[in-house]
Amino acid sequence: MARILAIDYGQKRCGIAVTDESKIIASGLTTVDTKNMISWLIEYTSKEDVELFVIGEPKRLHGEASESEQYIIPFLKKLHHxxxxxxxKRIDERFTSKIAFDTMITSGISKKKRRDKALVDQISATIILQDYLYNL
Known part of the structure; x- marks a missing residue:
């Protein structure tokens, strides 16, 4: 069975989350340097069957696209190619970084580890994927 892979796209790095094969559980997988994203996906999909990419869609409070969208559009074109x-599938990612940080606090993650932006990106990707699964 195929998995669903979620990406919290960033200019420097991307958080990655993936479902189990039954598509019930979303788990943080890793963080990848943005410049290596396509090659990482090529390698990953050669080993794992992926049926859908879920990509965060950054929006402002009133729903309009944020300035980050200009960096995601070229990535989406490369991804499709x-x-x-x-x-x-695009999923609204408003507040995911805040929710990820709050999750880290409530989980008892140390202050030093909470400064790890890569971990925040990975948790954000997991939240994006959980939102997608919840709304299926």
């Missing part, structure tokens, strides 16, 4: 058979 490289993986034409894997559909992409």
């Amino acid at each position: 490289e993986f034409p058979k894997i559909p992409v």
